[in-house]
Amino acid sequence: MKKRYNSGYILGITLVATLGGLLFGYDTAVISGAEKSIQAFLVEPLNLSSFAHGATVSSALIGCIIGGALSGLISSRFGRKKSLLLAACLFFLSALGSGYPETLFFAHGEPSISLLFTFNCYRIVGGVGVGLASAVCPMYIGEIAPAEIRGRLVSLNQFAIIFGMLVVYFVNWGIARGQSLEWIDAIGWRRMFASEAVPATIFGLLLFLVPETPRYLALTNRPDKALNVLAKINGKQRAEEILNEIKTTVQKSSAKLSSYGKKVIIIGILLSVFQQFVGINVALYYAPRIFESMGAAKDSSMLQTIIMGLVNVIFTVVAIMTVDKWGRRPLLITGSIGMSIGMLAISALSFSNIIGISTLVFIIIYTASFMWSWGPICWVLISEIFPNKIRGRAVAIAVAAQWFANYLISSTYPPMMKFSGGMTYAIYGIMALLSALFVWKMVPETKGKSLEEMEKLWKK
Secondary structure, eight states: OOOOSOHHHHHHHHHHHHHHHHHHHHHHHHHHHHHHHHIIIIIGGGTOOHHHHHHHHTTHHHHHHHHHHHHHHHHHHHOHHHHHHHHHHHHHHHHHHHHOTTTTTSOTTOOOHHHHHHHHHHHHHHHHHHHHHHHHHHHHHHHHSOGGGHHHHHHHHHHHHHHHHHHHHHHHHHHHTTOOHHHIIIIIHHHHHHTTHHHHHHHHHHGGGSOOOHHHHHHTTOHHHHHHHHHHHHOHHHHHHHHHHHHHHHHHSOSOGGGGOHHHHHHHHHHHHHHHHTOHHHHHHTHHHHHHHTTOOHHHHHHHHHHHHHHHHHHHHHHHHHHHHHOHHHHHHHHHHHHHHHHHHHHHHHHTTOOSHHHHHHHHHHHHHHHTTHHHHHHHHHHHSSOGGGHHHHHHHHHHHHHHHHHHHHHHHHHHHHHOHHHHHHHHHHHHHHHHHHHHHHOOOOTTOOTTHHHHHHHO
């Protein structure tokens, strides 16, 4: 079959958009190397509890909820491209502010409740950027990509997220390597946060080189510009056919969120919630601490985190290579089973007080299973299951639910672990089993369907 799209042009646009995913990963994982220093610098000197520590580590997630919830309004009013530009600015501001929260208001290096609050505010600003990027990046790619390769291209965004995490693991390790714990607690953690300003600047500048999505241009009554973008992607003849399909869905669709029934919204929310309730971000945010609890030194724990990051990248590539061949449902179900095996085994080892290489093996099984399934495929489905007219608002609801679930899991992890580590991991393992049941019973297969065909799917 002859290829009907301009792969080089599409790949270029996609790679720029995925820098938003890279910053998403960078911003959410940078805390993994800095969280113990934040505890030593801001939490312990103020005699605050483990709940305060958990809330500080997870504070960016409050911004993620806000950014996710507002993403529909912002992307519908200002467009997908301008939304990503706003996210780039927020990443930049948060990077410098989180690294140097005393600037303008406080004496350097003197902890206080006000300084802790300011630090959390900067993290929340970055979280708003993450929330925006997490919703708009896959939406942007999904609205640009031809149906035949949409799964792979949207999965590239997840690859960028994981690659961003891997990059920041290397950055954190490089900053901490060979340094004393005192230096890391005083200076090192600041450099970890500030380093994010570099990719944020590159992302903001490159966004000026990419177009607005043709679906958004058609929705805002700019068919000529939409046709121009579609022609560059698909060729002129195919572009006109696609534009006519888009116009039909825009004209026939009602503006009400409930136009296609409640089921599609519920599925979008549950996809998001299950992606977090399996506990993945606990493994990502607290990775060095988990490895230290196995007896690794601080440098070694960060190195082991890099190994885990490499595994994540490899298995995300597996998802990219298979999502448009095998479909979404098989990958999600097998991933859920793999995650449940990994987490329930870690739970059993924890109850038996067995800590060592076996724990690391099951952590890798768990994270690898997530990365070939729920990591990328959840974002693929969220970007494609909603019909054109309600996509912006429906994605916003799903993403806000995801970040709320993320905050709930991440902020409760320290006190839950204090109560019982084995019970905590068992809960995540049970959630993984429930996620497999949910996909089997409720989630439709969307492989190879155009975005316009989603309307027909839900109308049935």
